[in-house]
Structures are given as C-alpha cells and as structure tokens.
Amino acid sequence: MMEFAALVKQRRSIRHYIDRPVSHDLIEQICEAGRWAPSALNMQPWEFVVVTDPEVKRQLGSNAGVMGVKWPHISSAPVVIVICARKTSRFARDDCLLAAQNMMLQAADLGLGTCYIGGFSGERVRQLLQIPSGYTVPTIITVGHPHGQPPVPQKRPLSELLHQDTFEGRGVGLTGYRRALSMLGRLLTERRNKP
Numbered sequence: 001m002m003e004f005a006a007l008v009k010q011r012r013s014i015r016h017y018i019d020r021p022v023s024h025d026l027i028e029q030i031c032e033a034g035r036w037a038p039s040a041l042n043m044q045p046w047e048f049v050v051v052t053d054p055e056v057k058r059q060l061g062s063n064a065g066v067m068g069v070k071w072p073h074i075s076s077a078p079v080v081i082v083i084c085a086r087k088t089s090r091f092a093r094d095d096c097l098l099a100a101q102n103m104m105l106q107a108a109d110l111g112l113g114t115c116y117i118g119g120f121s122g123e124r125v126r127q128l129l130q131i132p133s134g135y136t137v138p139t140i141i142t143v144g145h146p147h148g149q150p151p152v153p154q155k156r157p158l159s160e161l162l163h164q165d166t167f168e169g170r171g172v173g174l175t176g177y178r179r180a181l182s183m184l185g186r187l188l189t190e191r192r193n194k195p
C-alpha cells in the first residue's frame with residue numbers, strides 16, 4: 001500500500017496494457033472504493049457495468065469517441081468499467097465522477113492502470129449496453145495491468161494556482177523561502193520548455 005500523497009502523484013492515465021486478465025477480486029476492490037464516494041444527499045446514484053467480453057469492448061471502442069477520435073485502449077484494456085448515473089438529482093453526474101476518482105486511485109494502489117474516458121456519446125453507449133432510459137453515462141474507465149509507465153505530464157505548479165482570500169491574493173501558507181523556491185522551479189521549467 002502506498003502513502004496517499006505519493007499515490008495521488010503516481011496515478012497516471014494508462015492507455016497501454018499487458019495482455020493479462022484482471023482478477024474479479026481486484027475489480028471488486030475498485031468498485032468497492034467507488035461506492036464510498038461522497039454523493040449529494042447520499043443518493044449514491046451510480047451503477048458500474050464491468051465489461052470484459054472482447055466483442056462488447058470492441059463495439060464500445062468503435063462507438064465511443066468524439067469528432068472522429070476513437071480510443072483504442074477501450075478495446076485493448078482487459079476491463080472497461082462503464083459508470084452509469086441514475087437521474088435522481090442534478091448532481092448525479094458529479095457524484096459519479098467522484099466515484100470514478102476513488103476507483104482510479106484504488107486501482108493505482110493495487111498496481112493497476114486506468115484511463116478516464118470522457119470523449120464519447122453517452123447515448124450510443126447507453127443503447128449498446130442496454131442501459132435503461134433513466135440513466136446517463138458520465139464516464140468510462142479502462143482498467144488493466146500497465147504496459148510501461150508514461151512520462152509525467154506537466155502539472156501547473158501550486159504557486160501559480162493558489163490564491164489567498166481573493167483571486168488576486170497569492171501564496172497561501174507559503175513562507176518566503178518556499179515561495180522563492182517554487183518560483184525558481186517554475187522559471188526553470190519555463191526555460192526548459194522554450195522551443
């Protein structure tokens with residue numbers, strides 16, 4: 001089990017998986033983490049459809065996508081979890097996205113890779129999986145044993161996005177020294193990334 005702060009930083013969107021099934025026990029642990037997410041009025045509007053059938057995954061992969069961009073990792077991942085939201089409140093989607101984050105962190109802690117898929121037509125996926133009309137599909141998560149670890153994408157530094165009291169306020173709780181260090185880090189990153 002990883003320390004939480006390290007886990008949060010180590011989780012990556014994994015789009016390549018090795019050809020090894022993910023055990024039912026691991027999938028259950030991932031879904032278990034999902035069900036402990038907070039939800040508006042504790043409605044828990046989520047349903048998790050676990051897809052492992054190669055043909056259903058293939059169809060999902062060829063149906064999911066936006067503006068001609070398809071996600072090959074939907075068909076190549078050993079497991080795809082389709083998260084459905086019962087239309088109980090206007091927060092049902094938010095609830096499901098929080099469940100998704102719990103699930104991705106749990107998967108990372110188990111040494112598994114995941115990728116959040118937001119670019120698809122929920123309606124087409126709903127029809128394909130025969131999801132009843134009272135539900136939407138906020139997201140799909142691919143799950144599998146990672147094939148390699150992608151490079152860490154650039155993340156905006158805290159010093160750039162932290163505000164104190166008003167949007168104009170800067171540097172919550174950072175001592176002058178730490179602020180100077182983080183500023184230096186930012187300048188070095190900017191210089192390194194200059195074309």
Ligand SMILES: Cc1cc2nc3c(=O)[nH]c(=O)nc-3n(C[C@H](O)[C@H](O)[C@H](O)COP(=O)(O)O)c2cc1C
Pocket residue numbers: 011012013014015071115116117118119120153
């Ligand atoms: C709302 C949302 C939608 C996303 N949609 C897709 C998607 O459709 N396909 C995909 O491959 N990755 C998708 N991603 C993953 C992002 O590309 C990824 O989180 C981002 O590049 C940062 O990389 P990291 O997750 O490794 O930190 C999505 C992420 C979020 C939060």
